Amino acid sequence: MFDALFTPLRLGDIELQNRFVMAPMTRSRANPDDSVSDLHVEYYAQRASAGLIISEGIHPSPTGKGYTLSPGLYSDQQQLLWRAVTDAVHDKGGRIVAQIMHCGRVGHPDNKAPGSDLIGPSAIPCQTEIYTPKGMQPMPTPRAIESAEIPGLISEYCQAAERAMAAGFDGIELHCTSGYLPAQFLSTGSNQRSDNYGGSLDNRLRFVLELTQALCDTVGAGRVGLRVCPGNPFNDLQDEDPSETFTALFRALSPMGLAYLHVIRMASTGIDNIALAQQHFKGALIVNDSYSPEEANQVVADKGAAAVSFGRGFIANPDFVARVASGTPLSRMNGKTLYTPGPAGYIDYPTAEQTSLLQSE
Secondary structure: OOOOOOOOEEEOOEEEOOOEEEOOOOOOOOOOOOOOOHHHHHHHHHOOOOOEEEEEEEEOOOOOOOOOOOOEOOOHHHHHHHHHHHHHHHHOOOOEEEEEOOOOOOOOHHHOOOOOOOEEOOOOOOOOEEEEOOEEEEOOOOEEOOHHHHHHHHHHHHHHHHHHHHOOOOOEEEEOOOOOHHHHHHOOOOOOOOOOOOOOHHHHHHHHHHHHHHHHHHHOHHHEEEEEOOOOOOOOOOOOOHHHHHHHHHHHHHHHOOOEEEEEOOHHHOOOHHHHHHHHOOOOEEEEOOOOHHHHHHHHHOOOOOEEEEOHHHHHOOOHHHHHHHOOOOOOOOHHHOOOOOOOOOOOOOOHHHHHHHHHO
16 A cells, blocks of 8 residues: 555665655754763664654754754764664664754754854844743844854854764755754845845855755765755744745755755645745655655655655654554654653654553553
8 A cells, every 4th residue: 555655765875765754853852962862862763664764953063053952963972972873773774864953043042052152144033932941032133144154154064964974874964944044044034144145046045055065075965965845934934935045946956966855845835845846856855744644655656756754653653664554553642742851752652562562461
Protein backbone atom coordinates (compact mmCIF):
# COMPACT_ATOMS: atom_id res chain seq x y z
CA MET A 1 0.00 0.00 0.00
CA PHE A 2 2.90 2.37 0.71
CA ASP A 3 5.39 1.10 -1.88
CA ALA A 4 6.47 4.57 -2.99
CA LEU A 5 7.42 5.66 0.53
CA PHE A 6 9.49 2.51 1.04
CA THR A 7 11.54 2.98 -2.13
CA PRO A 8 15.20 3.93 -1.45
CA LEU A 9 16.29 7.40 -2.49
CA ARG A 10 19.45 9.35 -3.12
CA LEU A 11 19.32 13.05 -2.21
CA GLY A 12 22.51 14.57 -3.55
CA ASP A 13 25.25 12.64 -1.78
CA ILE A 14 22.95 11.21 0.91
CA GLU A 15 21.53 7.68 0.55
CA LEU A 16 18.14 7.07 2.21
CA GLN A 17 16.69 3.64 2.94
CA ASN A 18 13.14 4.99 2.52
CA ARG A 19 11.33 8.27 1.85
CA PHE A 20 10.07 8.96 5.36
CA VAL A 21 11.82 12.07 6.69
CA MET A 22 11.65 13.12 10.32
CA ALA A 23 10.99 16.85 10.32
CA PRO A 24 13.11 19.25 12.40
CA MET A 25 11.42 19.99 15.73
CA THR A 26 12.55 22.17 18.61
CA ARG A 27 12.19 20.17 21.83
CA SER A 28 14.01 22.38 24.40
CA ARG A 29 16.04 19.67 26.14
CA ALA A 30 19.61 20.98 25.71
CA ASN A 31 21.95 21.52 28.63
CA PRO A 32 22.60 25.05 29.95
CA ASP A 33 25.85 25.13 27.93
CA ASP A 34 23.84 24.46 24.72
CA SER A 35 25.15 20.88 24.47
CA VAL A 36 23.09 17.75 23.92
CA SER A 37 22.90 14.80 26.32
CA ASP A 38 22.14 11.10 26.54
CA LEU A 39 18.46 12.04 26.19
CA HIS A 40 19.14 13.28 22.65
CA VAL A 41 21.13 10.16 21.83
CA GLU A 42 18.18 7.97 22.81
CA TYR A 43 15.56 10.21 21.19
CA TYR A 44 17.17 10.26 17.77
CA ALA A 45 18.29 6.61 17.88
CA GLN A 46 14.71 5.54 18.61
CA ARG A 47 13.63 7.17 15.35
CA ALA A 48 16.52 6.03 13.12
CA SER A 49 14.21 3.92 10.94
CA ALA A 50 13.35 7.16 9.11
CA GLY A 51 15.08 7.43 5.78
CA LEU A 52 16.43 10.76 6.97
CA ILE A 53 16.30 12.63 10.28
CA ILE A 54 16.57 16.40 10.19
CA SER A 55 17.76 17.56 13.58
CA GLU A 56 16.11 20.20 15.69
CA GLY A 57 17.37 23.72 14.97
CA ILE A 58 21.02 24.13 16.04
CA HIS A 59 22.41 27.63 16.48
CA PRO A 60 25.85 28.31 14.98
CA SER A 61 26.93 30.80 17.65
CA PRO A 62 25.76 32.26 20.97
CA THR A 63 24.39 35.23 19.02
CA GLY A 64 22.34 32.89 16.87
CA LYS A 65 20.47 31.41 19.83
CA GLY A 66 16.86 32.46 20.20
CA TYR A 67 15.11 29.92 22.40
CA THR A 68 15.86 28.65 25.86
CA LEU A 69 17.44 25.19 26.09
CA SER A 70 18.08 24.89 22.36
CA PRO A 71 21.35 23.23 21.27
CA GLY A 72 24.36 24.79 19.62
CA LEU A 73 27.29 23.62 17.50
CA TYR A 74 30.06 26.13 18.06
CA SER A 75 32.31 24.45 20.67
CA ASP A 76 34.43 21.31 20.83
CA GLN A 77 32.26 19.88 23.63
CA GLN A 78 29.05 20.40 21.67
CA GLN A 79 30.61 18.75 18.62
CA LEU A 80 31.76 15.78 20.69
CA LEU A 81 28.33 15.22 22.19
CA TRP A 82 26.56 15.53 18.84
CA ARG A 83 28.91 12.77 17.64
CA ALA A 84 27.27 10.40 20.11
CA VAL A 85 23.90 11.22 18.50
CA THR A 86 25.03 10.64 14.92
CA ASP A 87 26.85 7.42 15.85
CA ALA A 88 23.69 6.08 17.50
CA VAL A 89 21.60 6.90 14.42
CA HIS A 90 24.15 5.36 12.04
CA ASP A 91 24.45 2.23 14.18
CA LYS A 92 20.76 1.64 13.47
CA GLY A 93 21.13 2.26 9.74
CA GLY A 94 19.75 5.79 9.70
CA ARG A 95 20.90 9.08 8.22
CA ILE A 96 20.80 12.48 9.93
CA VAL A 97 21.47 16.07 8.85
CA ALA A 98 21.99 19.08 11.10
CA GLN A 99 19.57 21.94 10.70
CA ILE A 100 21.49 25.19 11.23
CA MET A 101 19.19 27.85 12.65
CA HIS A 102 20.32 31.41 13.39
CA CYS A 103 17.33 33.14 14.97
CA GLY A 104 18.46 36.70 14.24
CA ARG A 105 16.02 39.17 15.78
CA VAL A 106 13.94 36.35 17.29
CA GLY A 107 15.08 35.98 20.87
CA HIS A 108 15.49 37.58 24.25
CA PRO A 109 18.51 38.38 26.46
CA ASP A 110 17.19 35.99 29.13
CA ASN A 111 17.56 33.12 26.65
CA LYS A 112 21.07 34.04 25.52
CA ALA A 113 24.55 34.01 26.98
CA PRO A 114 25.60 37.28 28.64
CA GLY A 115 26.93 39.71 26.05
CA SER A 116 25.27 38.01 23.09
CA ASP A 117 23.68 40.52 20.75
CA LEU A 118 20.18 40.35 19.37
CA ILE A 119 20.76 41.18 15.69
CA GLY A 120 18.72 41.52 12.52
CA PRO A 121 18.92 42.97 9.02
CA SER A 122 17.34 46.17 10.36
CA ALA A 123 16.55 47.60 13.79
CA ILE A 124 12.95 46.44 13.59
CA PRO A 125 11.64 44.35 16.50
CA CYS A 126 9.67 41.16 16.12
CA GLN A 127 6.20 42.17 17.28
CA THR A 128 5.39 39.07 19.30
CA GLU A 129 6.41 37.41 22.55
CA ILE A 130 8.88 34.62 23.23
CA TYR A 131 9.14 32.12 26.07
CA THR A 132 11.91 32.78 28.60
CA PRO A 133 12.75 31.37 32.03
CA LYS A 134 10.71 34.29 33.41
CA GLY A 135 7.70 33.48 31.23
CA MET A 136 6.49 35.07 28.00
CA GLN A 137 8.19 38.39 27.22
CA PRO A 138 8.18 40.82 24.28
CA MET A 139 11.23 40.72 22.03
CA PRO A 140 13.54 43.74 22.16
CA THR A 141 14.61 45.78 19.16
CA PRO A 142 17.59 44.08 17.46
CA ARG A 143 20.80 45.80 16.51
CA ALA A 144 21.04 46.23 12.74
CA ILE A 145 23.84 44.11 11.29
CA GLU A 146 26.59 46.22 9.74
CA SER A 147 27.66 45.46 6.17
CA ALA A 148 31.19 44.63 7.33
CA GLU A 149 29.81 41.96 9.70
CA ILE A 150 28.13 39.87 7.03
CA PRO A 151 31.21 37.87 5.92
CA GLY A 152 31.82 36.94 9.56
CA LEU A 153 28.19 35.96 9.97
CA ILE A 154 28.40 33.66 6.95
CA SER A 155 31.63 32.26 8.38
CA GLU A 156 29.79 31.33 11.59
CA TYR A 157 27.37 29.23 9.57
CA CYS A 158 30.23 27.58 7.68
CA GLN A 159 32.14 26.78 10.85
CA ALA A 160 29.00 25.15 12.27
CA ALA A 161 28.64 23.18 9.02
CA GLU A 162 32.26 22.02 9.30
CA ARG A 163 31.63 20.95 12.88
CA ALA A 164 28.47 19.14 11.80
CA MET A 165 30.43 17.04 9.33
CA ALA A 166 33.18 16.41 11.89
CA ALA A 167 30.45 15.30 14.31
CA GLY A 168 29.27 12.70 11.81
CA PHE A 169 26.20 14.36 10.32
CA ASP A 170 25.40 13.33 6.75
CA GLY A 171 24.72 16.90 5.69
CA ILE A 172 23.22 20.19 6.78
CA GLU A 173 19.92 21.99 6.29
CA LEU A 174 19.74 25.78 6.27
CA HIS A 175 16.65 26.98 8.15
CA CYS A 176 15.30 29.65 5.81
CA THR A 177 11.76 30.20 7.14
CA SER A 178 9.77 30.73 10.36
CA GLY A 179 11.02 34.28 10.78
CA TYR A 180 14.68 33.44 11.40
CA LEU A 181 17.69 35.32 10.04
CA PRO A 182 17.75 34.21 6.37
CA ALA A 183 13.99 34.79 6.11
CA GLN A 184 14.44 38.19 7.76
CA PHE A 185 16.84 39.21 4.99
CA LEU A 186 14.40 38.02 2.31
CA SER A 187 11.36 39.87 3.66
CA THR A 188 10.47 43.50 3.10
CA GLY A 189 8.95 43.85 6.58
CA SER A 190 12.18 43.00 8.42
CA ASN A 191 14.76 44.11 5.86
CA GLN A 192 14.78 47.86 5.22
CA ARG A 193 18.50 48.20 4.57
CA SER A 194 19.97 50.66 2.10
CA ASP A 195 23.17 48.72 1.29
CA ASN A 196 23.73 45.79 -1.08
CA TYR A 197 21.72 43.48 1.21
CA GLY A 198 18.43 45.39 1.18
CA GLY A 199 16.04 47.38 -0.94
CA SER A 200 15.66 45.65 -4.30
CA LEU A 201 14.65 42.00 -4.63
CA ASP A 202 18.13 41.05 -5.86
CA ASN A 203 19.65 42.71 -2.81
CA ARG A 204 17.27 40.99 -0.39
CA LEU A 205 18.19 37.64 -1.95
CA ARG A 206 21.91 38.31 -1.68
CA PHE A 207 22.52 37.14 1.90
CA VAL A 208 20.74 33.81 1.43
CA LEU A 209 22.40 33.12 -1.90
CA GLU A 210 25.89 34.02 -0.68
CA LEU A 211 25.31 31.95 2.47
CA THR A 212 24.02 28.94 0.55
CA GLN A 213 26.94 29.05 -1.87
CA ALA A 214 29.39 29.30 1.04
CA LEU A 215 27.79 26.26 2.69
CA CYS A 216 28.03 24.35 -0.59
CA ASP A 217 31.69 25.30 -0.87
CA THR A 218 32.24 24.12 2.72
CA VAL A 219 30.56 20.70 2.76
CA GLY A 220 29.60 20.05 -0.87
CA ALA A 221 26.33 21.02 -2.53
CA GLY A 222 25.15 17.40 -2.42
CA ARG A 223 25.02 17.60 1.37
CA VAL A 224 23.16 20.93 1.65
CA GLY A 225 19.38 21.39 1.86
CA LEU A 226 17.18 24.43 2.55
CA ARG A 227 13.88 24.60 4.42
CA VAL A 228 11.46 27.23 3.09
CA CYS A 229 7.83 28.29 3.35
CA PRO A 230 6.75 31.20 1.13
CA GLY A 231 4.30 33.43 2.95
CA ASN A 232 4.92 31.93 6.39
CA PRO A 233 3.94 34.69 8.90
CA PHE A 234 5.49 33.01 11.95
CA ASN A 235 7.52 35.32 14.20
CA ASP A 236 6.03 38.45 12.64
CA LEU A 237 7.45 37.73 9.19
CA GLN A 238 5.96 40.00 6.53
CA ASP A 239 6.82 40.34 2.86
CA GLU A 240 5.05 42.48 0.26
CA ASP A 241 5.12 39.75 -2.40
CA PRO A 242 6.35 36.34 -1.17
CA SER A 243 5.48 34.64 -4.46
CA GLU A 244 7.79 37.01 -6.32
CA THR A 245 10.50 36.69 -3.67
CA PHE A 246 10.53 32.90 -3.68
CA THR A 247 10.16 32.54 -7.43
CA ALA A 248 13.40 34.48 -7.75
CA LEU A 249 15.02 32.55 -4.90
CA PHE A 250 14.10 29.12 -6.31
CA ARG A 251 15.39 30.07 -9.76
CA ALA A 252 18.69 31.25 -8.28
CA LEU A 253 19.08 28.11 -6.14
CA SER A 254 18.36 25.67 -8.97
CA PRO A 255 21.84 25.70 -10.58
CA MET A 256 23.62 25.08 -7.26
CA GLY A 257 23.00 21.31 -7.24
CA LEU A 258 21.57 21.18 -3.73
CA ALA A 259 20.65 17.87 -2.10
CA TYR A 260 17.07 19.04 -1.67
CA LEU A 261 14.61 21.84 -1.03
CA HIS A 262 12.37 21.22 2.01
CA VAL A 263 9.04 22.97 1.37
CA ILE A 264 6.24 23.53 3.90
CA ARG A 265 2.96 23.78 2.03
CA MET A 266 0.95 25.81 4.66
CA ALA A 267 -2.38 26.29 2.91
CA SER A 268 -3.25 29.27 5.13
CA THR A 269 -0.74 31.45 3.24
CA GLY A 270 -2.93 31.41 0.14
CA ILE A 271 0.11 30.36 -1.92
CA ASP A 272 0.54 26.90 -3.44
CA ASN A 273 4.07 26.53 -2.14
CA ILE A 274 4.60 23.06 -3.56
CA ALA A 275 3.52 24.11 -7.06
CA LEU A 276 5.69 27.23 -6.83
CA ALA A 277 8.73 25.13 -5.93
CA GLN A 278 7.99 22.50 -8.59
CA GLN A 279 7.76 25.19 -11.23
CA HIS A 280 10.91 27.11 -10.38
CA PHE A 281 13.29 24.76 -8.53
CA LYS A 282 14.90 22.02 -10.61
CA GLY A 283 15.88 19.58 -7.91
CA ALA A 284 14.57 17.15 -5.31
CA LEU A 285 11.73 18.31 -3.05
CA ILE A 286 10.95 17.14 0.47
CA VAL A 287 7.41 18.29 1.25
CA ASN A 288 5.94 18.91 4.69
CA ASP A 289 2.85 19.90 6.65
CA SER A 290 0.29 17.42 7.96
CA TYR A 291 0.54 14.76 5.28
CA SER A 292 -1.19 11.49 6.10
CA PRO A 293 0.80 8.38 5.11
CA GLU A 294 -1.70 7.78 2.31
CA GLU A 295 -1.35 11.30 0.91
CA ALA A 296 2.42 11.15 1.32
CA ASN A 297 2.67 7.91 -0.61
CA GLN A 298 0.56 9.40 -3.39
CA VAL A 299 2.62 12.59 -3.75
CA VAL A 300 5.80 10.50 -4.00
CA ALA A 301 4.22 8.01 -6.40
CA ASP A 302 3.03 10.88 -8.61
CA LYS A 303 6.56 12.35 -8.51
CA GLY A 304 5.29 15.55 -6.94
CA ALA A 305 7.99 15.10 -4.29
CA ALA A 306 11.03 12.92 -3.65
CA ALA A 307 10.16 12.43 0.04
CA VAL A 308 7.79 13.63 2.76
CA SER A 309 8.67 14.86 6.24
CA PHE A 310 6.54 14.09 9.28
CA GLY A 311 6.67 15.83 12.67
CA ARG A 312 3.97 14.86 15.14
CA GLY A 313 3.92 11.27 13.89
CA PHE A 314 7.57 10.80 14.81
CA ILE A 315 7.22 12.52 18.19
CA ALA A 316 4.57 10.11 19.47
CA ASN A 317 5.70 7.03 17.53
CA PRO A 318 9.40 6.18 17.63
CA ASP A 319 8.45 3.25 15.37
CA PHE A 320 6.44 5.46 13.01
CA VAL A 321 7.81 3.80 9.86
CA ALA A 322 7.03 0.28 11.12
CA ARG A 323 3.52 1.29 12.19
CA VAL A 324 2.76 2.70 8.76
CA ALA A 325 4.09 -0.46 7.12
CA SER A 326 1.94 -2.74 9.27
CA GLY A 327 -1.14 -0.55 9.44
CA THR A 328 -0.82 -0.27 13.22
CA PRO A 329 -2.73 2.72 14.66
CA LEU A 330 -0.59 5.72 15.52
CA SER A 331 -0.27 7.04 19.07
CA ARG A 332 -1.27 10.63 19.73
CA MET A 333 1.22 13.29 20.75
CA ASN A 334 0.90 14.88 24.19
CA GLY A 335 1.22 18.61 23.51
CA LYS A 336 1.78 19.38 27.19
CA THR A 337 5.20 17.69 27.17
CA LEU A 338 6.56 19.09 23.90
CA TYR A 339 9.02 21.46 25.57
CA THR A 340 9.19 20.25 29.18
CA PRO A 341 12.61 19.20 30.53
CA GLY A 342 13.48 15.55 31.01
CA PRO A 343 12.49 12.23 29.42
CA ALA A 344 8.70 12.53 29.78
CA GLY A 345 7.10 13.13 26.39
CA TYR A 346 10.51 12.78 24.75
CA ILE A 347 11.91 9.26 24.97
CA ASP A 348 9.09 7.46 26.82
CA TYR A 349 6.61 7.00 23.97
CA PRO A 350 6.34 3.20 23.57
CA THR A 351 6.61 1.32 20.31
CA ALA A 352 3.67 -0.81 19.22
CA GLU A 353 5.61 -3.90 20.27
CA GLN A 354 6.26 -2.50 23.74
CA THR A 355 2.58 -1.59 24.10
CA SER A 356 1.55 -5.09 23.07
CA LEU A 357 3.88 -6.68 25.60
CA LEU A 358 2.54 -4.45 28.39
CA GLN A 359 -1.03 -5.33 27.49
CA SER A 360 -0.27 -9.06 27.51
CA GLU A 361 1.28 -9.07 30.97
